[in-house]
Amino acid sequence: MYLLEALITGVTMGSIYGLTALGLTLIFGVMKVINFAHGSFLMVAMFVTYWLIKLTGIDPYISLFVVVPVLFFLGFLTQRFLISPAFKGEKDVREPISVILLTSGLWIFLDAMALLLFGAFYRTVKTSHSGKTFVFGDGDLIINKTRLYGLIIALITSLILWFFLKKTRTGRAIRAVGQDRDAARLMGIDSDFIYDFTFGLGIALVGIAGVVLMPFYYVHPTVGVVFDIRAFIIVVLGGLGSIPGALIGGIIIGVVESVGAQFITATWTEGLIYLIFLLVLFFKPSGLFGYKQEW
Amino acid sequence: MENKGKRSPIRIVLPVLCILVLIVVPVIFRNPAFLQLMVLVLLYAYLTSSWNLVGGFAGVLPLGHTLFAGVGAYTSTLLFIELGLTPWIGMFVGALLAMVAGILIGLPTLKLRGAYFALSSIAFLEGMRVVTENTKVAFGVKINGPQGLLLPLKGNSLYYFQFDNKIWYYYIILIMTAIVLYITYKVSVSRLGYYLMAGGEDKEAAEALGVNVFRCKMIAMMMSTFLTAFGGTFYAQLVRYIYPRGIMNLEFAFEIAFIAIVGGRGTIAGPILGSFLLVPVAELTRIYLGGSYLGIHLAMYGLVLMLVMIFQPRGITEPLTKIYNNILDRFEGVRS
Numbered sequence: 001m002y003l004l005e006a007l008i009t010g011v012t013m014g015s016i017y018g019l020t021a022l023g024l025t026l027i028f029g030v031m032k033v034i035n036f037a038h039g040s041f042l043m044v045a046m047f048v049t050y051w052l053i054k055l056t057g058i059d060p061y062i063s064l065f066v067v068v069p070v071l072f073f074l075g076f077l078t079q080r081f082l083i084s085p086a087f088k089g090e091k092d093v094r095e096p097i098s099v100i101l102l103t104s105g106l107w108i109f110l111d112a113m114a115l116l117l118f119g120a121f122y123r124t125v126k127t128s129h130s131g132k133t134f135v136f137g138d139g140d141l142i143i144n145k146t147r148l149y150g151l152i153i154a155l156i157t158s159l160i161l162w163f164f165l166k167k168t169r170t171g172r173a174i175r176a177v178g179q180d181r182d183a184a185r186l187m188g189i190d191s192d193f194i195y196d197f198t199f200g201l202g203i204a205l206v207g208i209a210g211v212v213l214m215p216f217y218y219v220h221p222t223v224g225v226v227f228d229i230r231a232f233i234i235v236v237l238g239g240l241g242s243i244p245g246a247l248i249g250g251i252i253i254g255v256v257e258s259v260g261a262q263f264i265t266a267t268w269t270e271g272l273i274y275l276i277f278l279l280v281l282f283f284k285p286s287g288l289f290g291y292k293q294e295w
Numbered sequence: 296m297e298n299k300g301k302r303s304p305i306r307i308v309l310p311v312l313c314i315l316v317l318i319v320v321p322v323i324f325r326n327p328a329f330l331q332l333m334v335l336v337l338l339y340a341y342l343t344s345s346w347n348l349v350g351g352f353a354g355v356l357p358l359g360h361t362l363f364a365g366v367g368a369y370t371s372t373l374l375f376i377e378l379g380l381t382p383w384i385g386m387f388v389g390a391l392l393a394m395v396a397g398i399l400i401g402l403p404t405l406k407l408r409g410a411y412f413a414l415s416s417i418a419f420l421e422g423m424r425v426v427t428e429n430t431k432v433a434f435g436v437k438i439n440g441p442q443g444l445l446l447p448l449k450g451n452s453l454y455y456f457q458f459d460n461k462i463w464y465y466y467i468i469l470i471m472t473a474i475v476l477y478i479t480y481k482v483s484v485s486r487l488g489y490y491l492m493a494g495g496e497d498k499e500a501a502e503a504l505g506v507n508v509f510r511c512k513m514i515a516m517m518m519s520t521f522l523t524a525f526g527g528t529f530y531a532q533l534v535r536y537i538y539p540r541g542i543m544n545l546e547f548a549f550e551i552a553f554i555a556i557v558g559g560r561g562t563i564a565g566p567i568l569g570s571f572l573l574v575p576v577a578e579l580t581r582i583y584l585g586g587s588y589l590g591i592h593l594a595m596y597g598l599v600l601m602l603v604m605i606f607q608p609r610g611i612t613e614p615l616t617k618i619y620n621n622i623l624d625r626f627e628g629v630r631s
Contacts, residue, residue: 034410085605097356097409101556102604104358108549109597115590221590225545229421232414267429274422281415282403 005141006258012147014254015154018247019209020227021234022158023202029241030178030198033087036103037078039228040110041203045071045210046219047114053125053214060127060215061149068207075203079196082106087195107228114221122218129215146215153212157205158247165243174198178241233277239287249288305626309619314473321465330461334533336574337468338526343555343566344475345522350552351561352488353515354495355405356413358545358552359420360523365427365543366393367524368531372444373436375455382456386528390521397520398513405512417545424543443538446531456532464533471529472567475522479563482518491515492561546593550577553596557603559610568612573599 024038045067052063086098132145165171176184177194185191209227217223234253238245253273260269280287321330346360370392371385404415430438438444449455458464482488493501494508501508531537558569577592584591603610 034414082601082605086608098604098608100356100410100413101553102601104549105553105597105600105604107597108546108553108593109601112590112592112594112597116594229417233418236411236414265429267425271422271425271429274418274425277418278403278415278422281407281411281418285407285411 003259003262005143006262007255008141008143009147010255010258011251012144012151012254013258014251015151015247016147016209016212016250017227017230017234017254018250019150019154019157019212020206021231021238021246021250022161022243023205024231025235025238025241025243025246026161026205027199027202028235030174031087031195033083033099034103034232035199035202036100036228037106037110038202038206038231039224039226040107041071041075041224042206042210042213042227043114043219043221043224044074044110045207046214046217046223047118048207049211049214050123050125050219053127060125060129060211061153064208064211067211068204071207071210072200072204074200076196076200078106078203079199083199084192084195107224111221111224118221120221122220124218125214127215144216149215150212153208154247154250157208158243161205162243170197174201230273233273235287236277236285237280237287239289242287242289245287245289305623317469321462327461330465332575332578334461334464334468335578336570337465337472338529338533339551339554339574340567340570341468341472341475341529342523342526342551343558343570344472344479345519345526346551347519347555347560347562347566348479348482348522349512349515349519350555351565352482352491352495353405353512354491354561355512356409356552357416357519357548358413359416359418359548360519360551361527361543361545361548362416362420362423363393363397363520363523364527364530365423365537365539366396367527368537368542369427369438369444369527370524371528372446372531372537373438376444376447377436381454382528382532383454386525389528390524393524393527394517394521397516401513401516405509405516417548420543420545420548424539427539427543439538441539443536443541446535446537448535456528457535464529468529471525476563476567478518478522482515483563487511487514495561550596553600557599557610559612562610562612562616564616565610565612568615569610572611 020038020042024035027033027035048067048070049060049063052058052066053060058066083099083102086102129146129149134143134145134148135141136143165175173184173189173194174197176187176189177191177198181191184194230253234246234249237252238247238249253276256272256276257269260272264272321333324330342360342364346357349355350357350360367386367389370389371382374380374385374388375382400416400419404412404419407415427438428441431440432438446457449457451457451459482491490501490506490508490511493504493506494511498508527542530542534541554569554573555566556569557573558567559565573596577595580595581592607614
């Protein structure tokens, strides 16, 4: 039963990892840029949610309607005014290293600013959902409700994203730019706008993850690092640019973490994740669902 | 740069002046806090210059280089504690081990491109930190996990690399920095340096011309990791206390990369300029504002890096060199 519980914890937590990785993989798939500041945007989303709940007492899941648009515009503006100048500077370079540097600068800057503004406290927020559980049998199996909601929201979000990219006009434009931006531009697609939009969308996705985490997790200026490094690993594991890959990769990492903790010391499970990452990187760098490319 | 062939004596004025100032400065300004800051600046200059060999010239982006400093620090310290071996020999053992680690890590990762290499270097550093933090005793040797190791105090002793007066540390790190700069210079004008530049810029084109890019990157990696480990031992002797989160620290590794990049990757002066500009500002903000404004020095690093990436992606050395050359040309114009 412990194992089953650990498995469920792993799947629910993993789906939220997957949710954070979803934005990263989308941005990479279209722009071929790894956003190193991704975890920091998660931290920003969590702080926005935290203060929203704290100050207005709003239901955390209603706050989605505020947090997601805010994060979308944050991402949109970041791409338009910060990343795109550097990005255009090395349009034809195959390894856009200055964008990696720019986003890692943003990562350090955002984390340090949060530390400056909010201090190094671990903050949690008590909502009407916190601590509620589903109990099966005679308390044999206990599932945390907020984590389960997280899983459901992660699944719905992935489905909507998949549908959006496949079926809508904008979604098709995004995929076209991701495949060949020059050809897409010749077809009359405003690729600059698509980049801004995609980056905003990726950050909005991480906003959803932030809201989902807040009812049962803590927020801290460097909380992003925990998720950042996992999101990188998940994205490589699932295949850079692959949407189902991000979700499934997330669940794999979540399960390894929580089931692994049943057999070995919890501090070692972190090492286990890095091991998996390095193995994937060396033996199958295209990941589980990624298409083969020259990375 | 037309008169590059005939080097007029005026061109060596600035370098010689800098060296003289650096030699004399600790004798004139005896303030211990100032000396401490200068030692730190030079340590950063040393570490970023070592990083530059692979991060600057080889065109890859290592973001976990403190791993090798950690190997150096832990090796020399453990040899010191367990066998009483002098750190002067221990640092060479540590450097060799770091180089072996560099080869083992480089074999699979140097083939990876841009972001993948950067990510794997982070994973190696973090993985190694987790392993060290979880090891209390290995093969009968006390590693002490997260608590780390305290260096036994031996008093003022050249043999044990311990000095009461910080001035000795200053001159040691000054010499170390001079050596690494000399090596960097030699590499930059060697065939290896040109191959590295070519391979970093366009791997396929360089390979088509018969350059073994992977082998060149590996040599750069070996040199860089070897030298970085020396920096680790120096740090251990200076601070006399090492622990996994202190030395194998991701933020520390980022700082090294950032300073080199802001200064100018792949230039000889870049890491030095970067260290002399950024480290004092960071330290002073940390000392005077860090108490009430946590993390302000990191915010500054992040901001400076972003600004440089947007306005001067090749680093600050390039425009400064241009100005410097213009002034020199004018001088020479007047003279002739």
